Amino acid sequence: MQKLDSKIPEGPLAEKWSRYKARLRLVSPANKKKIEIIVVGTGLAGSGAASALGELGYNVKVFCFQDSPRRAHSVAAQGGINAAKNYRNDNDSVYRLFHDMVKGGDYRARESNVYRAAEVSNDVIDHFTALGVPFARDYGGSLDTRSFGGVQVSRTFYAKGQTGQQCLYGTYSSLNRQIAKGTVKMFPRRDMLDVVIVDGKARGIITRNLLTGELERHSAHAVVLATGGYGTVFYLSTLGLGSNASAAWSAYRKGALFANPSFIQIHPTSIPVLNEYQCKLTLMSESLRNDGRVWVPKEQGDKRHPTEIPEEERDYYLERRYPAFGNLVPRDVASRAAKERCDAGYGVGDTGLSVYLDFKDAIEKQGKKAIRDKYGNLFEMYEKITGINPYNQPMRIYPAGHYTMGGLWVDYNLMTTIPGLYAIGESNFSDHGANRLGASSLMQCCGDGYFILPNTISAYLADDIRTGTIPTDNSAFEEAEKAVEDRIKRIMSVGGKETASSFHKRLGKIMWDHCGMRRDAEGLMKGVEMLKELEEEFWENICVPGSTDDLNHELEKALKVADFFEVGRLMCEDALQREESCGAHFREEHQTETGEAKRNDTDFAYVAAWEFQGAKTEPKLHKEPLRFKYVELKERSYK
């Protein structure tokens, strides 16, 4: 049995990180040159980490599946990035940011990690400014902020609706600088298919060159995964179509524990499904709820045009249920409320699976121009996709899978349970508990990549200064490569009739129906069974055209979908064991009389970390108890 040691340092919360950092072992500049590090993924976390490690003098190898690191899905983040700068003099502080995150995560995150993320947030903003990231500024020339996601201070830095893009291009530029210097070597168009363990330590990866189909062995003294979340398990999500769980999953299969897999955020405001062949849902920024009012008709199945439904026949259900916060309730609450209305038959649109987000009142009060200034680009985007002008009639929105709070279990050093294997950014589980607040994912990714990992990794690498280059001709690499090769052969040889996308779509439907916004034991158990059946069918009927030795998107997709069956099962298992409702995880069995989430801190204030036991055996659950010394556990109420 693996023992979970979170390695949280002693001492008062505010001093933990600085004290710990001061005592970490170092690798001298001369020795850094002898050490190689692999970073997988080039989003904010990955390219940040790679460039910071390169600057320190390590030899870094970076991998991404796209043709360029700039295309990682961090690019699509819209809203902003939080930091405790207190530029507004609104009494913000590191402690307040920490407190908001712990509370927003419904008390299922580790205090020490969250505090550290809040602590380094200011450095992240300074660094991005120095890198030339064009954050919004006010007329005096200093950085502007806005409020976000229902917190009471204005701490979100932004670059119009493209903050993720601009931050990613910042990390991309620092990565380019290191590539030019030769400290970082870039390997684009590579899928990581396995992690290689030599003598109990992560020492390399097996990748597939997507252009030639060649399987490659890459060795290093440590491996860092920055491979993002697994939200595409729902098939329809706000993620990029290439986003996948395979890299993290290969680590799980090699013994890294996977934590809180069922914590997956469903974003309330995305454009609903418009056609059968849709494979992607586009997000409409949360900021729209500042001025838009959410409603459905009071009568079931009302098919009238929205502008023809008079005021008294509209049900502004968020304002009705949550008078204190109204349309600005947190994401998990808003999403569930929309689902509740649609399930009860009040949904609008052809499918009945959407609700209205109406700007009529805001336009009447503030004028069209004011609304255009604030949301112009989002309105245009909506019109481009739907062909409907939201100035004249309400938008239709529906929740969509978005962000995974769960991920690989890591200790305070961001190391997984496999020595030398690190997980940063969305791919780990550490900072967001059961629900993430808006604009804090960019903050965490950049903190992990630029400021935390480069420090903690040296303590591990200090033992490796005499190791020398890791050879790739040993049995561990051979076996890993062989296993990958066999898997590819197997998938190619099925010769069935159904495409990977089609299986993925069916898988997504199972997950959405049984392990989505509302879950119950019966549904979850049924989901597990259905997943097993579908997986069997997959291996009998998957069709992968083309060959293995050139660019073959269908093969790439099939390999990713094959992993998602297991991811889905583990999500269901995790949701089953957590007999409470917290954050994004809502169990029908555990709700108040008014239908709100009912948390159980006595029995479930822990991180559920799962250990792989073999393909046919049930995974083993480990529990890391969460202790809260600096925040008081309270019920989240938005009434």
Added chain:
Amino acid sequence: MNFILKIWRQKNAQTKGSFKTYLLKDVSPEMSFLEMLDYLNKQIIGNGGEPVTFEHDCREGICGSCGLYINGRPHGPMRNTTTCELHMREFNDGDSIVIEPWRARAFPVIKDLVVDRSSFERIMHAGGFISVNTGSAPESNSNPVSKTIADKAFDAATCIGCGACVAACKNSSAMLYAAAKIAQYAMIPQGKVEAKERVDKMVKQMDAEGFGFCSNTYSCEFDCPKGISVDFIALMNREFFSSKVCKQKQT
């Protein structure tokens, strides 16, 4: 809706490609252009063929992966729109649509509609950054930047690196791409320090990649899905001139 699709098929960089015509029926006007291709691929696979390979990822117009030359226009007939944001309702029933990859010596075709844009990467490696080490940044507000300048720098920085500017240009020039990055950094105080070396190196690399030379036709601006202005090219030219005239020899 029904369409006649004429699509460039090419097995790999070594083999010669050719156009293949497909008749696609029952397309929903709500489909995006790429969903229409997904739909086509499903049928091709069903008939035992090899699907059309095209690049895509985010499908919301921000990652810059997708890029198809549709009926004589990069990203199709709509302005300020990427291929993935283009919807079939913009076409007429029965239209015939010609789909080609980006064409440029610096963007060799990899397969079907996928091209190799690593030349863009190398331009960035040459100088698309501000040399600042992690941890050495001063406090953000110690260096005020006027809102006008910051907004302009943002406009330049919205380039998604899709390559439509090269595809649109009759000369296959990458000036708009290089200029967007050079201008972004040249305008703000943080980037001014090494502006002269940057423009020099990036232009040198751009030329070495075999892109064509700019002749100010401005089709790049017209077809840029992010509407990046050719004013930035003028700014780059100015920067380049001052780098040649005022550059100090490195010691």
Added chain:
Amino acid sequence: MKKSVINLSSISQKYVMALAGIFLMLFLIFHLATNLLMLAGDGGKAFGAAVEFLTGNPAIKLMEYVLFAGFLIHILLGVLLEWHNYRARPVKYHKSMRSETSTFSRFMIHTGIIILIFLIIHFMNFFFVRLGLVAIPEEPGIVVRDEHDFFSMAVIWFKNPLYSAIYIVSFVFLAFHLKHAFQSAFQSLGLNHTKYTPAIKVIGTIYAIAISVGFAIIPIYFYFFYVP
């Protein structure tokens, strides 16, 4: 294909092209001003005096060589640019490009070549005559005093309808060329401004039309109205 044939970066080449172009545009104003003297109605006296002054002035003589260099550089770079750009897209598009940008800008090499052909004819008829390379034209009823009597030569040529037509058509193409060239030169030199660039574009159009109309009036005048 690493570099262009001559060892200049893309932007340096733009600068040289633009500077040569601006020089040529200034020359056009000067040339037009001189030519318009032919319309003075004094039997070419004022024009003749101007020609005499110009051919006799050593500074102008020197400028002639500079002008030649300007033409050569502009033409040479234009051709090299076209060749380089042609090679930058080895496989052409099946469906021709549809971007709705200024048509003139896309045909600079074509209008340029037409102007070059005209220039050669022009040289044969006037400049080479002066150098004694081509015989002085003869026409009954018109006396060409010597190889510097451009006025009389012009009268002879412009009485020829074909020549006049070619002359006028060439200037239409020159207008197309200049329409793009004027503002393009400013763009190449990096002289753009949110406030002034729109004005530059308008001035460019006016300039292009004025130059072409100015030159085109002369053959019309001689063909239809001039009585020797």
